[in-house]
Amino acid sequence: MCPEELRDITLWGVPLLPSKAHEGTDNVLFKFLKAKVFSVSEAFDMLQKTLIWRRDNNINDGILDEEFDSELGESMYLNGRDREGRPVCYSVYGIFKNKELCKRTFGTEERRDKFLRWRIQFMEKAIQKLSFREGGVDSMIHIIDLNHTPRHGMKDLNSISKKTLTLFQNYYPEIIHKNIVVNAPFWFYTSQVLFSKFMTQRSETKFILARAPRATGTLLKFIAPERLPVEYGGLNRENDEDFSPSDKALEHKIKANTVSTIEVPVKEPGVTVIWDVTVVGWEVSYKEEFIPEDEGSYNILLQNQKKMGESIRNSFYINEPGKIVITVGNGTFKKKRMFYRSKTISTVPMFIFLK
Template identity: 55%
Template sequence: MVNGNKVSPVDEEIPRESSDDKDQEDAAAQVEPKPWKKKALLELRSKLEDAILGNTLLNDHPSTECEVSPETENLEDISLWGIPLLPSKGHEGTDVILLKFLKAQDYKVSETFEMLRKTLIWRKEFKTEGILEENFDFEFDHVLYTNSTDKEGHPLCYNICGAFDNELYEKTFGTEKNCEEFLRLSVQFMEKGIQKLDFKDGGVDSMVQITDMRISQGLAMKELHGNYKKVVSLFQENYPDIIFKSIFINVPFWCYAYHKMFSRFITKRAKAKFIFVRRSRVSKTLLKFIAPENIPIQYGGLKRENDDEFAPEDGASELVVKSGAIESIEIPVEEPGVTVIWDLMFVGRDMSYREEFIPDDECSYTVLIKKEKKVGGSVRNSFYINEPGRVLLTVDNGSYKKKKVYYRFKAKPTVPIYLLTNS
């Protein structure tokens, strides 16, 4: 159920640090970078060029296995996420990658260079280059998956905590080896998401991460929290600015205290990307970033898996229902022999809804398709039209706040079942 007129303390959105200033700063920087930022980028390019050509980029590391000498490896072809790092190659994505690392270190060149160097060494040790082809002992397609994009084209990456039952939980975190495998699987998931990004000026070069915190009843989450902290720390150190927003939905009470404690381990910039949402505000919050047709039905949206009726490009219209008002969506049908299908997303509670078909012929009877009742979330229905008329969908807002309804509909030619059975 989504946000209602009266919100209890349980349903309030957890306070968070605003990210508007950071977002505005980054947007302004993309339009016209400040001189000191340009200078930092030029210094980093020069420093990186010298380290690559001098074959010293991966040297001076405690692990001798990662030390690279001119005789064993030529670093001129070194790349990150498929983008060449040697600035003199002139690849348009090189500066995009470097700016991500610079932002993470507040444009401090020495710290940025060291972060980039450690990331490359970690990737070599962790063997990330072949991780996309790795297979794991357990299926996680229903736990970690990518589904659609937000309004700006960022891929939406979902992490579903509720997908863990006791058996899968024990199998995933029961041993240290399994925990290490979970870490590798999380890195694989991140690398798969990066494959969908476009590292060029004006391209979509980051993703939105949505974590559903609703868990199975009676399931202890200690191991998940510990491993999740490792994953977040690893991503912060080696995937700077890859996450555009990290949205936690269906957040329980204990998560706020946990986040306060966990916040000490992440940077201020990273912290500004986190959004925590109570269950009653999930739909309303997701709508700030995602179009209704791309919000999954389990979160109150219109998106259904393997949908045979509506395609992803079938957008939804918006209906605003003022406090105490009644509004209707009218679907005229001039030709009989079609089935009308409609989708509605109700943002908020305290709304009543009914469906009816009103024939154009005054001698025909109005058909009540669905009697009036309280609604929330999403609704889909259909009706076969055997005479000209109109489908009328009526929304009654009984609350003291205005509400929004998103809707879409279509008509498709249909042969009645009785004709098929008699043929």
């Protein structure tokens, strides 16, 4: 590079020369130091190779505008933030059970290279949501969902995953805080041994493996239940008109071999109560009922299931004071964690409009 180019050199939108007095410069350079366990010479070499790779492969602002197959957006997307404010990225491999999409994406070397460039573009877009200033969020969480991963095309998927992993650990140091692999089939653990040969020791420590029974519990360590999507055992629903992530969930612990209840009291009639419930690991019995304050009124059974296994959203119009009572029976030998939230909405009964 000529002296003029060096004076203006940047990485992820941050000037690298201290003379520019940018607040994020030290934080970006620190990532390279941390990745190389504070070896200055190795960190400098890594930074040089990163800048050369970006120049030779045209990894600049222009990559953000490149167009790719719109269906790929279903295989990798950003959704919410973790408990520390980091963006959460989801990679969903089950989409490739569609053989036509799999062939269209990985059928030739050219298509595989194009997919890899799309992954690089996605990383560059995700970095736009980070801040390298003091106190800013400068890394992300990556959740890799292997549910329904097809056996056909696994050779290509493994090859692409290996290349992506190598690129990210070499040219995007410390950008990914944790890689959390969920719903991994048994055969994945064998391939993981092969992957480990291409990972640095530090990169390997960033991987967390969680098979299906432990997936929700593992994810909740990093992501609050109101921000975790319902398909992973959380309470977050797409285009939710009733709750937002700011509607915090309460936690209720259920001891082993016990029946536990929570109550939502309603003192004013003429409202609709809406509630969300999820139980980590489920395998519990579940009942909902409305119990009026007036002993002369009848209890109303809203739901009664011997065994539940997914997040629940329900609502009920209240025309007299009472309470919603949710009863959960834990017949297992392990304690359960239950998360729930509720709200009331003033409602005009439909029969008024029908008069």
